[in-house]
Amino acid sequence: MIIVRGAGDLSTGTIHRLFRAGFRVLALETERPAAIRRQVAFSEAVYDGTATVENVTAVRIGTAEEAEDAWRRGQVPLLVDPAGDSIRQLKPEAVVDAILAKKNLGTTMDMAELTIALGPGFEAGKDVHYVIETMRGHNLGRIIPQGCAAPNTGIPGIIGGYGAERVIHSPAAGTFRQMREIGDTVQAGETIGTVDCGNERIPVRTQISGILRGIIRDGFPVTEGFKLADTDPRLEEKKNCFTISDKARCIAGSVLELVTAATVNRGTHPG
Numbered sequence: 001m002i003i004v005r006g007a008g009d010l011s012t013g014t015i016h017r018l019f020r021a022g023f024r025v026l027a028l029e030t031e032r033p034a035a036i037r038r039q040v041a042f043s044e045a046v047y048d049g050t051a052t053v054e055n056v057t058a059v060r061i062g063t064a065e066e067a068e069d070a071w072r073r074g075q076v077p078l079l080v081d082p083a084g085d086s087i088r089q090l091k092p093e094a095v096v097d098a099i100l101a102k103k104n105l106g107t108t109m110d111m112a113e114l115t116i117a118l119g120p121g122f123e124a125g126k127d128v129h130y131v132i133e134t135m136r137g138h139n140l141g142r143i144i145p146q147g148c149a150a151p152n153t154g155i156p157g158i159i160g161g162y163g164a165e166r167v168i169h170s171p172a173a174g175t176f177r178q179m180r181e182i183g184d185t186v187q188a189g190e191t192i193g194t195v196d197c198g199n200e201r202i203p204v205r206t207q208i209s210g211i212l213r214g215i216i217r218d219g220f221p222v223t224e225g226f227k228l229a230d231t232d233p234r235l236e237e238k239k240n241c242f243t244i245s246d247k248a249r250c251i252a253g254s255v256l257e258l259v260t261a262a263t264v265n266r267g268t269h270p271g
Helices: 009-020 042-048 064-072 085-090 235-242 246-266
Strands: 002-005 025-029 050-053 056-061 076-080 094-097 114-118 130-132 167-169 174-178 191-197 200-205 210-215 227-232
Touching (some): 002 009, 009 025, 009 042, 009 246, 025 042, 056 064, 094 246, 191 210
Parallel strands (some): 002 025, 025 076, 056 076, 114 130
Antiparallel strands (some): 174 191
């Protein structure tokens, strides 16, 4: 059994890869996930009951004991357990912290024989056994046995020549109201939604033209500066809105490498 903390779009790549490789995977999430790329995030099962990404379905369960039923049905069980209380109960062989909070929210090396963390906020050899680099570039997906991943720069990776301009943040605190859908073609300066603050409705506008790659759920409560949406300037890449990203696949491959190596060394088999 492998428990993965977090089920956003990058985490989903790891969950998907491990599940397809034959491992029993349990995903843990918060009560209100904030995924932007919702079409490729198993975390949507928290709201909708199920979420299917590239022919793999995650299903929300109410208790850890229900995970076995989901596995028998060929599904990924997803449990709302932000504190990770079920980890001590279930005693998995491996724990992957894929919350990507840029800080450690409680994962420790003694949670399992193998513990892995994605991105900054962890020290391999101290907090977890291994850290996986998540920053785009030459070291993306690199397995770190000692030390830390590159620190968070706060600057999105470059896609189609654009970085920070791709990401749309909330202009104020309030409730987000969605006006456009993932996969829509949008123009620079176009209103894709509003943030409702009492009687005021503040428009949320794009900075560049392209494909709306991701957008937060309608009715989501946001703070000022909260990430709301992501625009991909490559109009020909609309299909990418509905498939796991290259970044997520790269990271997932490194996790699978570590889990498989640990399985072989124990003389056991997946599943």
